[in-house]
Amino acid sequence: xxxxxxxELVAACVTALPVRRPLALHEPDLSAEDExxxxxxxxxxxxxxxxxxxxxxxxEIRAVTGARHAVATxxxxxxxxxxxxxxxxxxxxxxxxxxxTFVATAxxxxxxxxxxxxxxxxxxxxxxxxxxxxxxLRACAERSSSRTINRRxxxxxxxLVVMHTFGHPAEMDALRAVAERWGLALIEDAAESLGSTYxxxxxxxxxxxxxLSFNGNKIVTTGGGGAVLTDDDAxxxxxxxxxxxxxxxxxxxxxxxxxGHNYRMPSINAALGIGQxxxxxxxxxxxxxxxRHYAAVFAAVPGVRLFEPNADVSSNCWLNTLILDGxxxxxxxxxxxxxxxxxxxxxxxxxxxxxxxMYESAPRMPVATAERLAASIVNLPSSPALDAGR
Ligand SMILES: *Cc1c(COP(=O)(O)O)cnc(C)c1O
Numbered sequence: 001x002x003x004x005x006x007x008e009l010v011a012a013c014v015t016a017l018p019v020r021r022p023l024a025l026h027e028p029d030l031s032a033e034d035e036x037x038x039x040x041x042x043x044x045x046x047x048x049x050x051x052x053x054x055x056x057x058x059x060e061i062r063a064v065t066g067a068r069h070a071v072a073t074x075x076x077x078x079x080x081x082x083x084x085x086x087x088x089x090x091x092x093x094x095x096x097x098x099x100x101t102f103v104a105t106a107x108x109x110x111x112x113x114x115x116x117x118x119x120x121x122x123x124x125x126x127x128x129x130x131x132x133x134x135x136x137l138r139a140c141a142e143r144s145s146s147r148t149i150n151r152r153x154x155x156x157x158x159x160l161v162v163m164h165t166f167g168h169p170a171e172m173d174a175l176r177a178v179a180e181r182w183g184l185a186l187i188e189d190a191a192e193s194l195g196s197t198y199x200x201x202x203x204x205x206x207x208x209x210x211x212l213s214f215n216g217n218k219i220v221t222t223g224g225g226g227a228v229l230t231d232d233d234a235x236x237x238x239x240x241x242x243x244x245x246x247x248x249x250x251x252x253x254x255x256x257x258x259x260g261h262n263y264r265m266p267s268i269n270a271a272l273g274i275g276q277x278x279x280x281x282x283x284x285x286x287x288x289x290x291x292r293h294y295a296a297v298f299a300a301v302p303g304v305r306l307f308e309p310n311a312d313v314s315s316n317c318w319l320n321t322l323i324l325d326g327x328x329x330x331x332x333x334x335x336x337x338x339x340x341x342x343x344x345x346x347x348x349x350x351x352x353x354x355x356x357x358m359y360e361s362a363p364r365m366p367v368a369t370a371e372r373l374a375a376s377i378v379n380l381p382s383s384p385a386l387d388a389g390r
Contacts, residue, residue, distance in 0.1 A: 003334075005302065005303045005327055005328050005331070006328070006331055006334050006335055006338055007338075008301060008302070009301055009303065009304055009322075009328065009335060010335070010338045010339055010342065012297050012298065012300075012301045013297075013339060013342070013344055013346075013380065014342055014344070015297075016293065016294065016297040017344060017381065017386065018386065018388075021342070021343030021344070022343035022344070022345055023343060023344050023345055023381040023383075023386075024345050024381060024383065025217065025319070025345045025346075025347050025379060025380075025381055025382065026217045026218075026318070026319065026381070026382055026383050027383040027385060028216060028221045029276065029279075029283055029383070029384045029385060030272075030276070031275055031276075031279070033275040034272055034273075034274075034275045034276060037053075037271040037272065037274055037275055038268065038271045038272050040271065041053050041267055041268050041270075041271035042268070046267050047266060047267050047268040048266050048267060048268075049244075049262075049264040049265070049266050049267070050267070051267045052267075053267040053268075053270040053271045053274070054072055054264070054265055054266075054267055054270045056270070056274055057072055057222075057265070057270035057271075057273055057274050057277070058070045058071070058072050058227070060273075060274055060277035060278060061212070061227055061229070061277065063277075064194075064195070064202070064277055064280050065194075065202040065204060065205055065210075065212075065229055066201070066202050066205055067202070067204065067205045067210070067229035067230065067231060068230070068231040068232075068233075068236075069229065069230050069231065069232075069233070069235075069236035069239075070227050070228070070229055071227060071228045071236065071239045071240050071243060071264075072225065072226070072227050072264065072265035072270060073225065073226040073227060073228065073243055073263045073264065073265055074224060074225065074226065074262075074263050074264070074265055074266075075213065075214075075215065075224045075225060075226045076104060076189075076191040076211060076212065076213025076214070076215060076225075076226035077104040077107060077108055077213075077226070078226060078243070078261065078263040079211040079212065079213070079226035079227055079228045079263075080104060080105065080108035080161075080187075080189060080191075080211045080226075081108040081111045081112070081261070081263075082228055082239050082242050082243050082261065082263055083108075083187050083209040083210075083211050083228050083239070084108055084109060084111075084112050084114070084159065084161075084187065085112060085238075085242055086209060086228070086230075086235050086238045086239045086242065087158075087159050087185040087187055087208060087209055087235075088158065088159075088185065089109070089112045089114050089158050089159055089185075090112065090113070090114070090158075091112065091113025091114060092113065092114070092115075092155060092156075093112075093114045093115070093155060093156045093157070093158040093159075094114065094115045094116075094117040094150055094153065094155045094156065094157050094158065094363065095109045095112075095114050095115070095116055095117065095157075095158055095159045095160075095161060096116075096117045096119050096133070096157065096159070096160045096161065096184065097109060097116045097117070097118065097119065097161045097163070097189075097353070098118070098119050098121060098127065098128050098161075098162075098163050098165075098353075098370070099118035099119060099120070099121070099352040099353045099354050099364060099367050099370045100121040100126070100165065100349065100350065100352050100353075100370040100373060100374060101163045101165075101189070101350065101353065102163075102191070102350055103350065103353070103356065104189075104191070105161055105163055105189050105353075106353045106356075106359055106362075109161075110358070114158070115153075115155065115362060115363065116353065116359060116362050117150070117157065117362065117363045117364065118352075118353050118354050118359070118362055118363070118364035118365070118367065119132075119133050119136075119364075119365060119367075120132045120133065120136075120365055120366060120367050120368075120369055120370055121165075121367070121369050121370040121373055122171070122369060123369060123373065124171070124310065125165070125168055125169070125170050125171055125309070125310065126165035126166060126168060126307065126321070126373065127162065127163065127164060127165050127168070127169075127170025127171060127175075128162055128163075128170055128171075128175060129369065130171050130174035130175045130177070130178050131174070132365065132366075133175075133178055133365070134178050134181070136365035137157075137178070137181075137182055140152050141157055141182060143181075143182055143183055147183065148182045148183050148184065150363065152363065153363055157182065157184060158184065158185060159184055159185040159186070159187055160175065160178065160179045160182075160184040160185070160186055160187070161187045161188070161189055162175050162186070162187070162188050162189065162207070163188075163189040163191075163192075164188070164189070164190055164192060164193035164196060164203050165192065166192055166307075166318050166319040166321055166379070167192045167193045167195075167196050167219070167315050167316040167317055167318030167319065168193070168196070168307070168309040168313065168315045169193060169196050169197070169198040169203050169309070169313040169315065170198075172198045172199075172206045173199075176206065176207070179207070185207075185208050185209075186206075186207030186208055187207055187208065187209045187210070187211070188203060188204050188205075188206060188207045188209070188210040188211065189211050190203040190204030190210045190211060190212055190229075191211060191212060191213035191215075191218065191226070192213070192218065192318045192319075193315075193316060193318065194212055194218065194219050194220055194280070194316060195219055195280050195281075195283065195284040195316035196313065196314060196315050196316045196318075197313065197314045198312075198313050199312055199313070204229045205229055205231065208230065208232065208235065209228060209229065209230045209235060209239075210228070210229040210230070211226065211227070211228055211229070212226055212227040212229065213225070213226050214226060214227070214269075214273055218318070219280070219283055219284070219287065219316055219318055219384075220273055220276040220277055220280060220283070221272070221273070221276070222265065222269035222270060222272045222273040223269050223272060224269065225265050225269050225270075225273065226265075227265075228243075241260065242258075242260055242261060242263070243260070243261055243262075243263035243264050244260065244262075244263075244264055245260040245261065245262055246258045246259065246260025247260070283316075283384050284316045284317075286384040286387035287316060287317040287318070287382065287384050287387070288315075288316075288317050289387045289388075290317065290320065290382060290383075290384070290386045290387050291306075291308075291315075291317035291320055291382075293387075293388070294306050294320045294380065295308060298322065302326070303324065303325065303326045303327055303328035303329075304322045304323065304324055304325070304328060305322070305323050305325065306320060306321070306322060306323075307320075307321040307322075307323055317382065318382065319379045319380075319382045320379065320380045320381075320382045321349075321377055321378070321379050321380075322335075322377070322378045322379075322380060323373070323376050323377060324376045324377075324378065325376065329375075329376050332348065332375060332376060332377075332378060335378050336348060336378060339378070339380075344380070344381060345381060346378050346379060346380055346381070347378075347379045348374075348377060348378065348379070349373065349374045349377040349379065350374070351374065352367065352370050352371060352374050354367060
């Protein structure tokens with residue numbers, strides 16, 4: 001019985017997708033213009049962490065996101081680390097993050113010497129559950145005029161990092177209200193959601209700081225890369241300073257006034273991304289058409305539903321997510337195996353942070369929904385090139 005359901009699901013995927021195999025989970029969309037820009041960068045001799053290409057890349061990021069400042073970094077993890085430091089996170093404090101996220105979100109907190117405090121997910125957005133989080137804080141946190149303390153650990157709760165899962169915006173109004181009620185710095189891990197908006201505003205520009213990633217599997221790639229977004233002039237200066245080895249000086253005399261990081265994006269990487277950012281609206285439209293195609297295909301398949309974002313957001317549809325339920329809810333491994341045997345590189349969600357050895361004893365709230373989601377998600381190939389209309 002179950003076996004038939006798996007077969008039906010796999011048959012639907014096989015007919016929904018082009019015959020070319022293997023089909024990767026997400027491939028970059030690179031053009032002749034991107035190639036020309038990289039060649040021009042090489043010929044200019046300015047390939048490292050200075051020069052016009054990084055400035056132009058940051059201008060394009062500001063244009064597509066509406067952020068007042070964008071600081072390009074070597075990768076998204078470094079951008080998260082710099083954002084947390086700029087938000088004032090220090091050793092021994094706690095930072096609320098989703099348990100259902102990529103490990104970089106948790107690691108960046110640990111790099112600060114701080115402790116990730118793991119938050120439940122909700123089915124409606126696959127992001128943080130604001131209501132459950134608020135209830136949890138009412139039970140364990142105490143706010144005074146200057147700070148909020150976790151009474152169970154005695155540590156200060158400093159920041160809330162919201163992540164927009166698979167490109168779908170989280171419930172930002174409710175999460176911002178929680179951050180304000182508890183005096184937490186609001187940071188967005190928008191690594192997956194370049195091109196996604198929440199009530200008309202670009203993800204990554206809704207809190208004090210936002211973070212993007214330009215890793216090879218993201219909607220726009222610079223090989224490796226990231227960026228910090230902020231509207232605050234002083235925070236932007238701090239991020240730039242922290243990411244350029246905290247260098248100060250004039251002429252040929254340089255000193256360093258704190259422990260900084262070599263986190264700035266090299267020009268050669270920036271050059272690859274400029275054209276893609278200019279094409280971002282087309283890439284997003286192509287990915288939204290791929291998502292609509294999948295939604296139509298799976299509407300008729302029992303035991304699965306394609307995750308669809310709320311109507312008040314616009315998602316870049318970075319990854320298309322099948323949620324297995326009913327008799328298929330216990331068949332994720334069989335589904336993954338059968339799809340990969342057909343050359344369809346379907347992948348599970350991440351193992352939740354509280355299941356990883358370095359974070360298993362991190363403070364957390366009940367995370368039953370995150371566990372259930374993690375066990376029932378199958379992500380499907382979602383490259384813009386799968387759009388038949390292109
Ligand atoms: C990709 C990603 C990052 C950053 O990854 P890098 O590979 O360092 O650019 C951070 N958080 C999430 C949720 C991601 O998907």
